Amino acid sequence: MNKQAIKILSLALVLAASSSVAFAQKVWKGSWATAVEWTGKGDMPKKSLSNRSCRQVVHVSFGGEELRVKLSNEQSKEPVEIKSVYIADTDVPSNWGIQTKTVKYLKFRGKKNVTIAPGKAIFSDDLKYALKSGQLLTITIDYGTQTPVNATSHRGSRTTSYIVSNVKGKAVKPTDVAFDKQEKADHWYNLSAIDVKTDKTTPVVAILGNSITDGRGSTTNHQNRWTDFLSDALNAERPYGVLNLGIGGNCVVQGGLSEPAMKRFDRDILGQTGVDKLIIFEGTNDIGCCGGNYEHVTDTLIACYKVLIAKAKAKGIKVYGGTITPTKGNGWYSFWHEAMRQTVNEWIRKSGAFDEVIDFDELTRDPKDPQRLKAEYSDDWLHLNPKGYEAMGKFAAEKMK
Numbered sequence: 580m581n582k583q584a585i586k587i588l589s590l591a592l593v594l595a596a597s598s599s600v601a602f603a604q605k606v607w608k609g610s611w612a613t614a615v616e617w618t619g620k621g622d623m624p625k626k627s628l629s630n631r632s633c634r635q636v637v638h639v640s641f642g643g644e645e646l647r648v649k650l651s652n653e654q655s656k657e658p659v660e661i662k663s664v665y666i667a668d669t670d671v672p673s674n675w676g677i678q679t680k681t682v683k684y685l686k687f688r689g690k691k692n693v694t695i696a697p698g699k700a701i702f703s704d705d706l707k708y709a710l711k712s713g714q715l716l717t718i719t720i721d722y723g724t725q726t727p728v729n730a731t732s733h734r735g736s737r738t739t740s741y742i743v744s745n746v747k748g749k750a751v752k753p754t755d756v757a758f759d760k761q762e763k764a765d766h767w768y769n770l771s772a773i774d775v776k777t778d779k780t781t782p783v784v785a786i787l788g789n790s791i792t793d794g795r796g797s798t799t800n801h802q803n804r805w806t807d808f809l810s811d812a813l814n815a816e817r818p819y820g821v822l823n824l825g826i827g828g829n830c831v832v833q834g835g836l837s838e839p840a841m842k843r844f845d846r847d848i849l850g851q852t853g854v855d856k857l858i859i860f861e862g863t864n865d866i867g868c869c870g871g872n873y874e875h876v877t878d879t880l881i882a883c884y885k886v887l888i889a890k891a892k893a894k895g896i897k898v899y900g901g902t903i904t905p906t907k908g909n910g911w912y913s914f915w916h917e918a919m920r921q922t923v924n925e926w927i928r929k930s931g932a933f934d935e936v937i938d939f940d941e942l943t944r945d946p947k948d949p950q951r952l953k954a955e956y957s958d959d960w961l962h963l964n965p966k967g968y969e970a971m972g973k974f975a976a977e978k979m980k
Contacts, residue, residue, distance in 0.1 A: 605776040607647070608853035609783050610710075611639045612772040612822040615847075616837045617654040618732040622766055624742050628659075628726040632751045634719040634741045634758050635767050636674050638802040640810040641818035642710040643775035648685055648703045648718060651771035652695040653846070654731040659769060660723030663691040665753060666708065669715040674800055675741040675758040677717050682753045683708055697727070700771055710775060712814045715802070718770060721750035733767045735793040735827045738800050740764050765799060772822075774852045783820030784856035784979060785848050787840055787887070789864050791904065792825025796958030796968070803965040808972025813979060822851055830864045831883050832876075841883055849894060856979065857891045858937065859884065860901030863961070866919045867911035877919045881926050888932050899978065900933035902940035907951040908960030917950055937978050939971055 624631070648666070652659045664685040670676035685703040687693035695701055710716065741758040743751050751757060786792050786806055794804035806823040813819035824847045828836030837843070840861055848857060862880055869876045884900075891898050902924040906912040924940050927933065943963065945951045952960055956967025963971065 604779065605645070606779045606853065607774045608777045608781050609785075609820045609822050609851045610641050610646070610773050610775040611637050612785070612824060612851055613733040613736075613767060613770060614824045614826045614837070614843065615651045615654055615731050615771055616734055616826065618730045618734070618766070622732065622734050622764075623730060624762055624764055626744065626762070628722045628730060628742070628768060629724055630722065630745045632719060632721045632743050632745060633768055634675060634717055635736075635770055636669060636715055636717050636738045636740070636800075637767075637770065637773065638807055638810075639710060639714060639716055639773060640712070640821040641775060641777065641781065641814055642712040642714065643777050644707060644709060645705055645776040646708050646710055647705055647774050648770075649700055649772040649774070650695060650703070650769045651700040651731050652727070652769065653698055653700050655727035655729055656697050657727040658694050658696055658725055659727055659730070660694045660725040661692060662721045662723050662750060664703070664718065664720050667717050667719070667753065669717050671715060673759070674715070674739060677753060679754050692723075694725070702774075705776075712818065713811055716773070719753070720769060721745070730768050732769070735790070735795065735825075736765055736767045737794040737797055737804060738765065738802070740766060740768065772851065777818055781818045781820065781853070782855055782979075783822065783851070783853045784858060785822040785824055785851050785854045786858045786860060787844070787848055788825035788860045789829045790825070790827035791863070791962055792823060792860055793827045794825070795827055796962035796964050798965055801965070803968055805963070805968035805971035805975070808969045809975050809979070812973050812976035816980070819979075820853065822854070824848060828864060829861065830868065831861050832865055832879055834868055835864045840887065844887055844890065849890065854896060856897045856899065858899045858901055858975070859887060860937070860939065862923055863903050863906065863911065863920075866903070866916050866923070867906065869916065869919065873915045873919055877922050880923060885932060897934045899935050899937050900927040901937045902927050904939050904963070905944045905950050905952050906961050907948065908957070911961050912950070935978060937975050939974070942970060942974050943967060
């Protein structure tokens with residue numbers, strides 16, 4: 580072999596090695612997230628969070644070998660002092676119990692403790708952890724003395740958090756079984772997101788929604804929101820991030836509960852890690868809360884959809900439109916509200932503004948009375964039950980594959 584041939588062969592080997600390294604390169608992608616909210620007194624723990632430990636449970640979408648956790652104090656006016664945070668696999672089905680051999684402490688810039696300023700959020704340092712796709716993960720936060728009067732939380736967790744008081748200033752140990760014997764709250768506090776190192780081709784879909792996406796009508800601690808069924812169906816075939824950014828009572832334009840979509844979109848959707856798909860499935864509260872001037876409200880809602888779609892597409896995100904499901908039989912329903920819903924759904928289907936349409940209305944409506952949900956899917960003729968959510972999740976999964 581002459582010198583020229585040897586040089587060519589050597590160059591080819593170097594290029595092959597470098598492309599192999601590039602192919603194997605991992606990036607951060609969102610595996611779990613929730614929309615953060617300001618917490619009123621009725622959703623705060625009875626004794627506040629100061630000098631207490633709070634164990635919380637989440638259902639991740641895909642797994643990996645390295646993760647980071649995002650904690651948020653974005654909705655609070657005072658700092659939150661955190662002495663330590665550890666994660667562990669749950670001891671299913673107890674939820675509050677953990678597999679102690681899996682306990683690992685998070686660090687923040689190399690330290691276990693961190694104080695998060697008001698209006699801010701922070702990621703933990705990277706952590707090696709064997710996270711399995713679809714598993715339940717506990718995150719236990721040991722709070723210090725200084726915590727906000729109104730915490731940053733997510734009210735509709737649909738999972739129970741377990742809160743215990745620390746003894747003589749010391750955190751409850753991971754092996755302590757006292758978590759089931761103290762205060763319980765169906766809210767998440769200060770949790771915002773979990774990112775996982777994965778292949779850069781792993782898709783991530785964020786869902787902008789209201790109480791139907793948040794899981795109203797699902798079973799507490801059973802992880803049977805429609806987004807859970809979506810995640811399980813997608814991850815049965817490949818790693819796939821599914822981020823539920825629904826908020827109960829939320830509106831797109833104004834009013835409702837918590838910040839409307841137009842205000843929270845940049846943080847809750849564009850602020851997530853590695854999102855390349857978006858489902859917009861929100862608007863029923865804008866319609867149901869409308870007490871007049873129906874055409875103007877409908878036109879404004881559609882105009883706001885256009886703004887959100889444009890923002891997402893400018894970031895290279897593929898946007899899916901979810902049609903609004905029926906409400907007949909619920910107090911949300913009236914002749915004018917139904918006319919608004921039909922107008923909005925017709926626009927979602929035919930305007931061409933969305934890259935694709937997920938027709939939840941067609942899926943869930945009663946063929947004999949299209950203004951009403953199928954009886955077997957209904958929780959209260961507005962929200963769906965677990966059977967209805969299963970149908971929605973699997974239906975959406977076929978669109979997302």
